[in-house]
């Protein structure tokens with residue numbers, strides 16, 4: 001059963017996620033998260049990275065806590081990394097199989113939440129196709145529970161934004177002089193929204209959002225970004241290029257949306273098209289990738305690609321966020 005989301009649930013998310021001291025109680029959005037807090041989270045995440053081939057970092061920061069992963073939309077990376085992040089932080093982790101859960105029998109999302117609350121779950125990680133669901137849950141759960149947004153419609157995907165920021169910082173050091181191009185279906189992309197919010201807060205030099213006109217964002221949703229419909233204009237001198245897939249599951253009417261071949265010819269990131277980018281450009285993709293559509297396959301696996309590093313960073317960022325909300329939880 002779909003949740004009844006009030007417009008109020010979409011407002012004030014930024015304030016709702018912080019306690020009176022400005023510490024993170026929930027993570028709903030990167031909008032309104034200030035630079036100092038963003039940098040603190042990225043610094044914390046770096047401490048959870050270990051050298052490839054060595055054992056992964058572990059902590060006992062969430063020992064005794066219980067995390068429930070509630071993914072009401074498909075996921076590979078986010079769900080697996082929240083699962084690993086919870087276990088590597090010492091928590092008990094429950095991965096609810098939505099397809100065999102009582103939501104399939106018509107149970108409301110709130111009844112599902114209240115059921116888990118009664119089982120003493122401390123952190124709920126939520127992905128849902130409806131805008132406003134994470135904040136709606138925050139407004140209804142017991143005060144000690146933390147809600148983490150793991151992907152909210154086309155609105156936001158804050159932990160993805162954090163792992164993208166961390167990956168860029170690892171390669172480029174600072175943000176002020178960077179030209180970042182995000183290329184693809186910007187209009188329907190929660191990844192583009194969260195990355196844009198975080199990059200803007202960190203003072204990125206230039207943020208270009210590149211898409212066919214039919215997939216361009218509402219300019220009011222991305223203040224500070226330059227909206228571009230020509231790929232060469234987007235890629236010229238770019239230090240960072242992030243390719244996005246077309247989110248066909250969110251597009252009701254495909255009128256004006258290019259077909260596969262036309263899309264790759266005009267917006268696909270390929271070695272040939274990248275010749276005008278900075279010589280040390282890095283290539284990012286949040287996944288899942290459609291090779292040969294938004295990105296040339298050989299480029300995704302090539303030396304400029306940081307796509308698998310994004311995945312590695314995803315676990316570290318989620319450990320950092322879990323640790324932060326559990327510390328706030330312990331203080332209340």
Ligand code: CP
Nearest residue numbers: 075076077078286287
């Ligand atoms: N980037 C991302 O959210 O991937 P998943 O849909 O596999 O979680």
